[in-house]
Amino acid sequence: MELPAQPVSFAIAMIDADVRCMIMRNADDARPTDETLLGWFLHERDVACPRCGYNIRNLTHAFCPECREELALTVRTRGLRLGWFLLALAPLAYAGIIAPIMLADLIYETRVLDRIVTWPWWAAAGVGFACGATSLALLRRREHFLRRTVPLQRRLAMASWFALALLFAVLLALTV
Numbered sequence: 126m127e128l129p130a131q132p133v134s135f136a137i138a139m140i141d142a143d144v145r146c147m148i149m150r151n152a153d154d155a156r157p158t159d160e161t162l163l164g165w166f167l168h169e170r171d172v173a174c175p176r177c178g179y180n181i182r183n184l185t186h187a188f189c190p191e192c193r194e195e196l197a198l199t200v201r202t203r204g205l206r207l208g209w210f211l212l213a214l215a216p217l218a219y220a221g222i223i224a225p226i227m228l229a230d231l232i233y234e235t236r237v238l239d240r241i242v243t244w245p246w247w248a249a250a251g252v253g254f255a256c257g258a259t260s261l262a263l264l265r266r267r268e269h270f271l272r273r274t275v276p277l278q279r280r281l282a283m284a285s286w287f288a289l290a291l292l293f294a295v296l297l298a299l300t301v
């Protein structure tokens with residue numbers, strides 16, 4: 126290969142050659158590989174390694190030269206808002222975490238301490254388990270929630286908190 130007159134343009138020519146190498150590896154296929162697309166994307170583009178922050182501009186292999194983390198080109202949404210989803214999930218998950226602790230305490234009170242525990246406490250533990258199961262279902266099918274409009278997501282989040290507050294109020298009214 127003939128050397129270019131300027132060292133800077135030579136360096137660029139070398140980078141171009143590297144990228145071309147990644148592209149050519151895939152020359153026979155109609156679709157470029159993920160690695161090729163990664164090379165294309167990072168060609169002459171400043172991007173920080175998501176792990177170590179090193180500039181992976183003109184990357185020639187599918188890993189960071191600094192931290193050796195494997196890298197992949199992915200698609201993500203532009204500014205996906207998880208706020209209302211997390212807010213809707215929080216009270217359900219909270220009740221789900223409290224439920225087994227509450228049930229263990231109820232069993233301890235009745236079996237070990239020989240106390241009489243009234244039915245609302247058992248019912249509350251049951252509702253807590255149901256909330257926990259609902260939170261897991263919500264987490265697994267989050268795309269169904271996120272597909273809703275933002276005002277509806279907000280109403281669902283508020284309904285979730287309202288339901289938890291109502292549960293506490295009913296439990297308090299039945300036991301005190």
Ligand SMILES: [Zn+2]
Nearest residue numbers: 174177189192
């Ligand atoms: Zn890195």
